Amino acid sequence: MELPHPRYLVSWIAAVLLTLSFLRSVTKKSGLSDIPGPWYAPYTALHLRYLFARGTIWKYVEDQHKIHGDIMRLGPRHIWISDKAAMKQILMTIDLPKVTMYAEISRDRNSPGLFGEIRLIPHRNLKKFLNPAFTVASVDRVDSFFKACTSILLENYYIEVNKTKKSSSSANIKTDLMRDLHCLALDIMGETSFSKGFGQIDKIFDPSKVLSGRDKAWSKIPNAIFDGQARRYGLVFIKRTLRKMGYNWEVDWPREMTSAISELIDERVESDGANKAERIDILQHMLDEGNRPDTGARMSNQDIIDQMSELLLAGSETTSGTMACLFLELARAPEVRAKLMASLPVLDPSSFILDSKTVREDATFRYLEACIKENLRMNPIASELGRRTIERGCNLNGHVIPPYTIVSASYRQLHRDERYWPQAERFWPERWLEGDERGDAPEPNMGSYFPFSNGRHNCIGQNFAYAEMRTVSANLLSRFDIEEAQYKEIHLRQFITMQFHDGSWNVILKPRWKEAEA
16 A cells, blocks of 8 residues: 655645634634633534434533533533523523524424424514413313323223233233323323324223224324424434525425314314313414414414424423333332332222322322422433523623523533532432421422423423323322333433433333232
């Protein structure tokens, strides 16, 4: 093999050095040179795009925080913060706008749902319009949907318990709880959004139980939403690049899905008010009062489909993932689980279904409430939220952040910071109890607790999420004890929310009423 001439080698090295020197001079002008970070951060964001696309950005960020501290730079114009004072600044005091990536995830960036809306006025109008549907009182009114869907899941479990009891001496059953919770959350969203579930729970143990006829398309809506969202997420950077070249590419929802929702909308309109007073779902709210948040014009069918699709995604993926983390924490903390079980009533298949208001207000469930809050500390719905400076920069803890810089809030890192949460990696619900019940646990540091974000962009669905978590966990744990079927290392991924990477987690459910009978 012939070696290159020395002058070519020297020229190549000189070119590399000149390029690095140029890039260094550019990055110094960005105003971020005093912020610590890995050596390659000033030069490229390709590693960030790769990790975002894989859903593993959260782990990389946490590792870098341990090396570089509370405020760090991971890209030419991208910093992350996990300092509680700086967090309050960007979320509430300064209230930085969301990054443009959220709008890209929507089908049409000019007509996004609340999650994807980054424009100030449209976001405010849309949140004001949707807020009445998510107050505590409004969520209490749709509690029958939570209870009905939870009851269907429990009925499926009872059937499996009876089958197991006939074939063996044990009444314990094995199930994929992550799958079950996801199906349950989808059907709850279907009922509360459309007064029409997707038939996901019924097919958990019997795949032959699928909706048929006209409803067959309806049962496919969840997969259509998640598949469509996954495509949009993976193509965000490609879409942005094409737009810079003058080509606007939209990834539409599957036609079968849009046809099914449009058909239901047409039926509602044609019913001319029949049974309208009985409908308390979000779809009816949009049909009655829905105007585009940017122009004020009445929402078209497509506008409503876009809004409902984002709500379904945000309202199901978030709660199912968070509930799965709660049960995982309980399964791996036997002392906490034993204490929780001792505090809960023992219910059997003939018992009534507990409602979220009872769980919220009855002192019997205060330790369950503490477990839910502690889980939200350790496993917030999202590991981070992206914000951005625009025409004006800002000052964060003495660092002057220039205009057009992405500032990501590292919630999960803040929630696991030993300075604010002693024994931060310990699932310690006693933090949330009061008086002597707290024991030697430290008080919660509420200034370092952002499970649903905060400020203008806080999660509008937090009352809904709490109600669902209370209803499902109280009813399930009052009837079944939970153990892992087999220890499994859980890998998390984050696209929009934190989820189990492979969407699966097998558990053993032990009927508590059977143990009480024995």
